[in-house]
Amino acid sequence: MNETGTTATRKKFTVAARLKSFSYAMQGIGFVLRTQHNAWLHLLATLGVIMLALFLGFTPDDWRWLVVAMAIVWFAETINTAMEYLCDVVSPHYAEAVKRAKDIAAGAVLISAVAALVVGVLTFLPYLKQVS
Numbered sequence: 001m002n003e004t005g006t007t008a009t010r011k012k013f014t015v016a017a018r019l020k021s022f023s024y025a026m027q028g029i030g031f032v033l034r035t036q037h038n039a040w041l042h043l044l045a046t047l048g049v050i051m052l053a054l055f056l057g058f059t060p061d062d063w064r065w066l067v068v069a070m071a072i073v074w075f076a077e078t079i080n081t082a083m084e085y086l087c088d089v090v091s092p093h094y095a096e097a098v099k100r101a102k103d104i105a106a107g108a109v110l111i112s113a114v115a116a117l118v119v120g121v122l123t124f125l126p127y128l129k130q131v132s
């Protein structure tokens, strides 16, 4: 441990190190996209929603809602995946506490998806009324 009470060592700030850090984060997102079936569904929904919003000519205000709604789902999904991997390291075999942790993290994804759905419906509704 260092003087800040963490195991992280104090490193000098460099642009190269920040770029490397960014590339690790991109590797994490890439891994989630390649391996998580739920992420494939989120990706499909994200692309569908973006295309529909472009077609309907969303205002910047409405894009804001859409971006926030999509971001919370991706945020929850990536954290959930990280949690699952961590749980498997902590306890590769069945453990009641691991089941609780994984199910609660999955619940967070569900909450975010339902919230995004409500935001999406409320944002799209006025446009769809105009079209019909």
Ligand SMILES: Nc1ncnc2c1ncn2[C@@H]1O[C@H](COP(=O)(O)OP(=O)(O)OP(=O)(O)O)[C@@H](O)[C@H]1O
Pocket (backbone or CB within 6 Å): 037, 038, 088, 091, 092, 093, 094, 095, 096, 098, 099, 100, 102, 103, 106
């Ligand atoms: N090591 C473990 N100990 C206890 N329970 C576990 C463990 N691994 C998974 N579980 C539980 O078993 C159930 C099924 O797990 P699984 O990971 O297959 O869930 P899933 O959400 O269907 O998977 P995926 O997200 O890959 O589609 C969940 O309730 C999960 O919490």
